[in-house]
Amino acid sequence: MADFVKLATIHDLPDGGMRAVEHHGRRIALFRVGDTVYATDDICSHDYAELSDGFFDSDDCVVECPLHGSRFDVRTGRALTLPAFKPIDVFEVQRQGDDVLVRVG
Ligand code: FES
Numbered sequence: 001m002a003d004f005v006k007l008a009t010i011h012d013l014p015d016g017g018m019r020a021v022e023h024h025g026r027r028i029a030l031f032r033v034g035d036t037v038y039a040t041d042d043i044c045s046h047d048y049a050e051l052s053d054g055f056f057d058s059d060d061c062v063v064e065c066p067l068h069g070s071r072f073d074v075r076t077g078r079a080l081t082l083p084a085f086k087p088i089d090v091f092e093v094q095r096q097g098d099d100v101l102v103r104v105g
Contacts, residue, residue: 028041041085056074072087
């Protein structure tokens with residue numbers, strides 16, 4: 001099982017915002033809602049688009065793909081609207097003080 005790795009600090013993420021980081025060539029999107037951070041694949045499951053270039057609705061924890069508009073729940077990875085129907089990967093997140101640790105499997 002993969003270890004947790006530090007991918008950001010909480011100060012790198014504006015509340016209600018998102019950003020992408022790279023880990024071993026894989027793009028991971030981080031989403032902050034208050035003190036909680038969610039981590040998902042940054043690449044849409046429908047085609048190649050970076051979800052971190054889309055729109056994040058922090059009230060509903062939903063990110064909208066910038067290319068064709070599919071919406072994903074960042075807590076579960078579930079595709080909520082077509083054309084995407086496959087989920088995106090989600091990763092476990094831990095906080096250690098200000099550090100945001102993600103288990104990228
Ligand atoms: S690439 Fe994301 S919905 Fe098509």
